[in-house]
Amino acid sequence: MSKTIMTIDDSPSVRQMMSMTLRGAGFAVLEAVDGEDALKKLATAKVDCVFTDQNMPVLDGLGFIKRFRATPNSVGVPVVFLSTESRDDLKSAARAAGATGWLTKPFDQAKLLEVVRKVVRA
Template identity: 60%
Template structure:
């Protein structure tokens, strides 16, 4: 069974780089341009995991994570932040909002794949 990952980032080049990395490893990838777009997509289709940026227009990563977690059907879906932010306070806010991990950009492709494999399997 193919695992489906939602990638949320306002940067087209970052979305494309993450998507290519995951698709190359056999995952199905959908993308969203910000947290609001991501919420709309998660209402139409279930995902096995979400990788989200923090700083985005309309709805940032924390806002997305809180809204996503407010729906019971999303309780078991892992959310990992992939952001340029690295302060402990923002990471703690993300954990409180329901994220299970935080990676810092620029990201290492093998590390990203390793994290995703741990979350959803190969």
């Protein structure tokens, strides 16, 4: 059974690149356009890992992580924070909110797969 990864990003091109890469490596993928959309989908779907962008309309990455971590569905689910920013204060805030790891954009496909395999032990 394949692992399911959720990608949350308001950029269609980023979601498409991530989905193609992950599906090509045998993962199932759920996509969300922002944190609010992700929370709605995660209310009825089980995932093995979440990748979330920071800067999104409606609900940003930090807001998503805080709200997701307050749900029983988040237990044991790694959340990797995606951002073009690499500020230490943002990294600290993401960790405090419950992020498992950090990936700076832009990233290459090999790095994405390396991170996914590490956090889902695939």
